[in-house]
Amino acid sequence: MDMTEIFAILLIAAGIYMMISIVFWTLELGISPTPTSNRVKQSLKQLLPEDVDGKVYELGCGSGSLLEMLDNKYRNNQVVGLERSPLPWLIARLRFGNNRDTLISKENFLGRNLTDAGLIVCYLCPSLMMALAKKLKRDLPEGCLIISHTFRLPGWEPVKVLQADDLYKTPIYLYRAGYCKEEFSGQPSQPASDRFQAAQGHN
Numbered sequence: 001m002d003m004t005e006i007f008a009i010l011l012i013a014a015g016i017y018m019m020i021s022i023v024f025w026t027l028e029l030g031i032s033p034t035p036t037s038n039r040v041k042q043s044l045k046q047l048l049p050e051d052v053d054g055k056v057y058e059l060g061c062g063s064g065s066l067l068e069m070l071d072n073k074y075r076n077n078q079v080v081g082l083e084r085s086p087l088p089w090l091i092a093r094l095r096f097g098n099n100r101d102t103l104i105s106k107e108n109f110l111g112r113n114l115t116d117a118g119l120i121v122c123y124l125c126p127s128l129m130m131a132l133a134k135k136l137k138r139d140l141p142e143g144c145l146i147i148s149h150t151f152r153l154p155g156w157e158p159v160k161v162l163q164a165d166d167l168y169k170t171p172i173y174l175y176r177a178g179y180c181k182e183e184f185s186g187q188p189s190q191p192a193s194d195r196f197q198a199a200q201g202h203n
């Protein structure tokens, strides 16, 4: 067997490993590492606050394309990407290299303490949003902003909803921690427009 054949076999083995890894983790997590489209990213940008008080997290950051946008915007904050699937995690790690302000961690975000968050961004699926909705109510400091596209956070009332300029008119939801607590404490909830101003005032 010559070197070319060995190289070809290694290449095929690596390809098979990658395919198995993606399929396995997609079934395990209930979602594939589909990146956010450029059009949705451009619309989502409009909802990003200028300043954030705390860490910026992307939950399920995939290979890090959305995280790159967050990293470029929030130069003064630590930006953290959490990704469980090994291959997208590795790509994100290579992408950000030794950037000490951006941390890519191969971990389950449902087990992560998010009490130091100032902004959370995610693109997940309905079952994960359900689990996340309860966790975020427990973890997040009041005023923390959450941006999710495509799927809403069940039981949370959005401060604002935008439609992306794409074929599907993808909805992008902005939430602010604290409103749910008000709903549950029986206090009258603020009108949505006031809340968006409050969220903007959070900047």
Ligand SMILES: C[S@@+](CC[C@H](N)C(=O)[O-])C[C@H]1O[C@@H](n2cnc3c(N)ncnc32)[C@H](O)[C@@H]1O
Binding pocket: 025, 029, 031, 032, 033, 034, 035, 036, 058, 059, 060, 061, 062, 063, 064, 065, 066, 082, 083, 084, 085, 088, 107, 108, 109, 110, 122, 123, 124, 128
């Ligand atoms: C639809 S992709 C979004 C990728 C990236 N956020 C983007 O918008 O371009 C969702 C990602 O969440 C990851 N994921 C799902 N459940 C997770 C969990 N419990 N902990 C960490 N990552 C998770 C998946 O592996 C997948 O890469």
